Amino acid sequence: MRQSSTSFSPISRRSIAAGILAVVLTAGLPGLALAQAKDAMTPIAAPPQPDAIVLDTGPLPGKTVKETWYNQYGSTFTRNVTIATLTPFLPDPARATGAAVVIAPGGGFRTLSMQNEGWDLARALSGRGVAAFVLKYRLRQTPADMPGFERAMKEMFSSIPKSAPKIAATGPAADLAPQIEDARAAFALIRKRAAGWNVDPDRIGMIGFSAGAMLTMATALQAHDAKPAFIGNIYGPLGPATVSADAPPLFVVIAADDPLFGDKSFELIDSWRAAKRPVEFHLYERGGHGFGMYKKATTSTGWYDAFVAWLDMHGMLRRRN
Template sequence: MAIGLAAGCAMAVPALAQSDRMAPIATPAQPTAIDLKTGPMPGATASEAWHSQYGSVFARNVTSATLTPFLPDPAKATGAAVIVAPGGGFRTLSMENEGWDVAKGLAAKGVAAFVLKYRLNPTPAEMAEFERSSQMPPPGGAARPRPSPQERMAGIAPMLTDARAAFALVRQRANEWKVDPDRIGMVGFSAGAMLTMATALNGQDAKPAFIGNIYGPVSAMEVPADAPPMFVALAADDPLFGGTDFGLIENWKAAKRPVEFHLYEQGGHGFGMYQKETTSTGWFDAFVDWIGMHGMLKPAA
C-alpha cells in the first residue's frame, strides 16, 4: 500500500494560546543527536531553522534526519523502547511538546525513548512568509477535498526512510542501550502519527512492536493480519480529525488486532504533553498503562 500529507493537515495547534506568534530562536544544542545518514532532503534550499510558539519550540526545514536517545536509569530499565515522532504537518516539528517531553516521560517509566527529527518539506526561509503560509484557512472559506489516508501517506517517502533508519539504528545498538530488539514501538503525533502508521504498515524491516496514534488520522484503511497493537488518543473537538469517521478503529478490530481508543471530549489538536484542564492530558498515563498491559514495563526474562 502506498502511503502527501499536503495541505490537508496543518501545523499542530493546541487549543490553548492559539494567538501566540512565532518567534525565531537559535538552534538548540543537541549534543546527543545522532545523524541517521539518510541524505539531504530532495529539493531543499533553506537551512534548518527553529522558532518558539505555544510555549514550545519547533524545527523546520530539517534536511538531515537525527535520532536523540533518552535512556532510563539502568536500575529502572524495562528493555522496552519507543521511537517518538513529533508532528507539524511535515512542515515543522514540535520538538519539545511532542518530542523531548514525551521521551523524558517515557524514560522516567523505564522505557528507552528516541526522538526522531525527520526530514521535512521545504518552507520559506523568511519567518514572516513562513508564518503567512502556515495559517489555517478562514472559517467559511472554500473547503478543500479531504484526501484519503492512502493519498496523505503517498508523499512521505523520505520521512519513512528516516523512520526505518531509526529502527535500524536502535536495533544495531540494542546491546549498548539495553533495549530488547523485539520490544521497540513507535508513537507519533498528528503528522508524526501518520508517519507511525506508515512505518507500521509499510516500514518493511522496521515493524514496530506496538504503535501510538495521537491525534492522527483515524479514517478507514486496509489493515494487514500482522498489524501491531495500536493505541489511539483523539479529542472530539479536534478541528482536523475529530469530525471524521473512526473507520481505522473498526478496521483494526476486524483484522482481530489489539486496539485501544480514547476519544476525549475536549483537547483540540496538538495537546501533546501540555498540562491542560481537559481529560486529554491523561493520554500519556493511559498510554503507559496500555504498554504495561502488553508486558512492556517488565524486564524480559
C-alpha cells in the same frame, strides 16, 4: 552530532494536502489555529543537541533553506529540516525494561513540535524505564524568514476547504517517502545498537502526533522491515486502512472537538478490529488538536497516563529475564 551508519488507502492528493496543511497550523498548539493565535513565533538559536545522531538517509536533494528553530506558546519547534536525526533518551540501566519507542512529533511535514510532542514525552517515558528516541525527520521546505513563513501558513490555511473530506490514516507513499525512509533508518539504528542501549530488538514501538501519527501508521503498514512492536496514533487521521494479520497493537487518542479529525471517520478502529488485531481507542470530549504533553483543564491531559497503563498491560514496563 555523531554520524550513524510501501499499499495506501486511496485518497486524492488534494484531500491529503488539505489535511497536511491544516495540521501544520495547529500541531503543538493548545487547540488554536494559527490565524487565531496571539502568541508570535519567536526565532531562537538551535538548542544544544549533544546526543543527536545523524541518520544515514542523507540530505534532501536540492533543498537550500537551512534548518531554523523558534518558540511559540512556551514550546520549541524546528522547520526546514533537511538532515534527519535521532536523539536517545535512555533510562537508568537499573530501571530499563528493554522496551523502546520511536517518537515522531507533528507539524504537517513543514515544522516539528520538538518539545511538546518529542522531548517532554521522551523524558517521561525514560523515567518509566522505556528507552525513548525522538525522530527529527526531514521536512518540506518553507520560506526562510519568519514573516514569510507565517504568511505562507496563513495563505495555505485560507485555501483549505471548509468541509474537508475524511483523511486516510496514511498518505500517498510518494509524498511520505523521505519520512518513511527516516523512520526505517531509526529502527535499524536502534536494533544495531540495542545491546549498548539495553533495548530488546523485538520490543521497539512507535508513537506519533498528528502528521507524526500519519508517519507512524505508514511505517507500521508499509515499512515492513521496521516491524514496530506497538504503535500510537495521537490525534492523527483515522480513516480506513488495509491491516495485515500481524499488525501491531494500536493505541489511539483523539478529542471530539479536534478541528481536523474529531468529526471525521473513525474507520481505522474498525479496520484494526476487522483484522482481529488489538486496539485501544480514547475519544475525549474536549482537548482540541495538538495538546500533546501540555497540561490542560480537559480530560485529554490524561492520555499519557492511559498510554503508560496500556504499555504496562502489554508487558512493556516489565523487564524480561
